[in-house]
Amino acid sequence: MATAFKTVEPLEYYRRFLKENCRPDGRELGEFRATTVNIGSITTADGSALVKLGNTTVICGVKAELAAPAVDSANKGYIVPNVELPSLCSTRFRSGPPGEEAQAASQFIADVIENSQIIAKEDLCIANGKLAWVLYCDIICLDYDGNILDASAFALLAALKNVQLPSVTINEETGLSEVNLKQKNPLVIRKHPVATSFAIFDDTLLVVDPTAEEEDLATGTVTIVTDEEDRLCSVHKPGGSPLTGAKLQDCITRAITRHKEVKKLIDKVIKSIKPN
Amino acid sequence: MEPVSFRLCSAPGREATGTDCSPGGSSSISGGVGERSREQLLRQTCEAVVLGALHPRTAITLVLQVLSDAGSLLSCCLNAACMGLLDAGLPLSSLFCGVTCALDAQGAIVLDPTTRQEQEARAVLTFAIDSTERKVLMATTRGSCSVEEMQQCLVAAQRAADTIFQFYRDSARRRYSKS
Numbered sequence: 001m002a003t004a005f006k007t008v009e010p011l012e013y014y015r016r017f018l019k020e021n022c023r024p025d026g027r028e029l030g031e032f033r034a035t036t037v038n039i040g041s042i043t044t045a046d047g048s049a050l051v052k053l054g055n056t057t058v059i060c061g062v063k064a065e066l067a068a069p070a071v072d073s074a075n076k077g078y079i080v081p082n083v084e085l086p087s088l089c090s091t092r093f094r095s096g097p098p099g100e101e102a103q104a105a106s107q108f109i110a111d112v113i114e115n116s117q118i119i120a121k122e123d124l125c126i127a128n129g130k131l132a133w134v135l136y137c138d139i140i141c142l143d144y145d146g147n148i149l150d151a152s153a154f155a156l157l158a159a160l161k162n163v164q165l166p167s168v169t170i171n172e173e174t175g176l177s178e179v180n181l182k183q184k185n186p187l188v189i190r191k192h193p194v195a196t197s198f199a200i201f202d203d204t205l206l207v208v209d210p211t212a213e214e215e216d217l218a219t220g221t222v223t224i225v226t227d228e229e230d231r232l233c234s235v236h237k238p239g240g241s242p243l244t245g246a247k248l249q250d251c252i253t254r255a256i257t258r259h260k261e262v263k264k265l266i267d268k269v270i271k272s273i274k275p276n
Numbered sequence: 277m278e279p280v281s282f283r284l285c286s287a288p289g290r291e292a293t294g295t296d297c298s299p300g301g302s303s304s305i306s307g308g309v310g311e312r313s314r315e316q317l318l319r320q321t322c323e324a325v326v327l328g329a330l331h332p333r334t335a336i337t338l339v340l341q342v343l344s345d346a347g348s349l350l351s352c353c354l355n356a357a358c359m360g361l362l363d364a365g366l367p368l369s370s371l372f373c374g375v376t377c378a379l380d381a382q383g384a385i386v387l388d389p390t391t392r393q394e395q396e397a398r399a400v401l402t403f404a405i406d407s408t409e410r411k412v413l414m415a416t417t418r419g420s421c422s423v424e425e426m427q428q429c430l431v432a433a434q435r436a437a438d439t440i441f442q443f444y445r446d447s448a449r450r451r452y453s454k455s
Contacts, residue, residue: 100312100315100316101316103308103309103312103313104309104312104313104316106309107309107310107312107313108313110309111418114418115417115418115419115420116420117420219324220320220324222415227420230422230423231420231421231422231423232417232420232421232422232423232426233417233420234416234417235401235415235416235417235426236415236416236417237412237413237414237415237416238316238317238320238321238414238416239316239317239318239319239320239321239322239323239324239404239413239414240320240324240413240414241324242324242370242406242409242411242412242413243411243412244409244411244412245412245427245430245431245434248412248415248430249423249427252423252426
């Protein structure tokens with residue numbers, strides 16, 4: 001009976017749960033799904049992380065390559081993020097060129113990197129004007145069950161913490177670069193941005209960490225990115241139901257709490273990796 | 277199911293190119309990820325106000341062509357989009373306007389910044405404010421700021437929205453008073 005009602009009137013079915021301040025999967029409105037992170041699973045990448053937010057599974061691989069810095073910023077390297085939503089993660093995506101959601105997510109991750117200054121691009125420079133690191137961050141969704149932005153941002157942060165860059169020296173005589181794979185240094189992570197997403201229902205209710213079903217029924221979404229100093233790195237509200245300043249403030253408060261939870265999880269995982 | 281489908285093309289005319297993050301230049305099919313992201317912001321803002329249920333099986337195409345960019349481009353696009361929808365006579369639940377705030381190094385708020393002010397600012401926040409209750413329809417930020425600063429910018433943007441909505445009113449009055 002309940003499944004029939006859910007098929008015929010999904011929104012009304014969902015509203016019944018919201019009235020009791022809970023959701024179909026048993027969570028409260030402000031509760032996140034079980035978050036797990038696995039670091040260093042891709043051995044061929046310079047850094048990698050797999051993040052699961054409930055069923056949403058996102059893997060991030062970081063590859064470092066050498067390139068000449070741009071002319072106008074001779075002391076800066078590059079960080080190039082790319083989010084892929086392949087057709088294997090959900091039936092809503094077809095194979096072919098990236099759709100709008102994947103491109104918007106890539107832009108969101110690029111903005112998070114830029115706004116939070118997670119890595120200073122000057123740290124990626126090896127020789128001023130001649131050689132710098134390029135970090136290609138590929139974020140691929142393996143299972144899409146909503147809240148892709150939070151999972152991608154978390155995977156990126158964990159992967160960057162895991163990156164080990166080989167030391168590079170420039171030979172004075174030949175002018176060529178020499179890469180020493182035996183001597184590796186970790187990246188200097190300056191800030192730890194964490195994203196928290198909310199779905200807006202019926203213009204008033206906010207639920208945190210929406211699943212794919214909830215996202216489809218929602219009338220809007222908000223994503224807040226905070227760093228460890230409780231500064232806002234990004235407020236991303238792409239249209240949808242209007243919100244008052246007070247509701248936005250509630251979102252920010254929840255985001256700040258979430259930051260502490262995520263930071264604790266990441267620190268625990270990094271500490272558990274034995275240095276090799 | 278969406279009764280109205282939106283298509284937004286924002287083609288830069290003589291736009292100042294932004295910073296390129298990938299080596300060797302960016303290649304894209306009619307606009308890069310930045311354009312796609314801006315289109316998503318604009319499209320979802322318009323979808324929130326247009327009463328799509330009154331026009332089922334209808335596609336509304338909104339084309340924005342940037343003629344020149346001297347700063348605050350996204351708010352300009354939002355204002356243009358709203359006035360376009362108004363001019364088309366589409367049923368809307370409310371009007372909306374775009375306001376950009378820049379926070380300079382001292383923490384002072386500059387509304388409607390020029391390109392120079394945007395580049396030198398610590399943070400640039402763009403809000404789309406609706407006309408009925410001055411609530412936030414769309415928000416996007418560049419750079420980082422404290423929570424108090426964001427709230428102050430929001431209040432400033434909500435106040436500035438009054439001026440823009442008055443401009444809409446005057447323009448509409450002028451247009452219809454000719455005949």
